[in-house]
Amino acid sequence: MDLTPKLLSGHFIDLEPLAGAHRDGLRAAAQTDREIFSYMPSNIADTFDAWFDWSLNEAGPILGEMVFVVRRLADNTLVGSSRYLNISTAEPKVEIGHTWYMPEAQGTYVNLEAKLLLMQYAFEELGCARVELKTDARNARSRRAMEKMGAKFEGILRKHMRISETYVRDSAYFAVIDDDWPDVKAGLESRLAKFDKAGT
Secondary structure: OOOOOOOEEOOOEEEEEOOHHHHHHHHHHHOOOHHHHOOOOOOOOOOHHHHHHHHHHHEEOOOOEEEEEEEEOOOOEEEEEEEEEEEEOOOOEEEEEEEEEOHHHOOOHHHHHHHHHHHHHHHHOOOOOEEEEEEEOOOHHHHHHHHHOOOEEEEEEEEEEEOOOOOEEEEEEEEEEOOOHHHHHHHHHHHHOOOOOOOO
């Protein structure tokens, strides 16, 4: 599995391998609304530089994560980030996660095309048999989005991840396997076809 950082280009967005030059643009996106990070282990809006430096260190084939920034092509704006993590070459499989978008990009073509690009690369170029996704079990919006894209709900891991000193979250797990991919891909492409370049 070649984990060399690679640009993934779409019609509406590009997924660019994280680089130092992205710091200011991504910081601006993260600080648009602290509520973006309500279900994440840390509030990136408050600790952006530490998160960015950590993410930059995690990127690439040595540590086994591929970290991307999401660029909206209509206005060249950085609107969020996503990554491959928990990569296993034995199955092979990846998880798509640590995903966040500024509020104005949510509910648009952005997440649809990001998931299409990431899963297409995982299944068609990396040769994955499985792509995993997970979210806080309380995050109904995220769970609906995963189900709508065709990912199968596989269950809840109870007290799976510590979010704060006082809360350990339950994680809802979803997955797409290679057998599912043709239908999932067709569904994502059909939904994307309804958007124009302005995202309307």
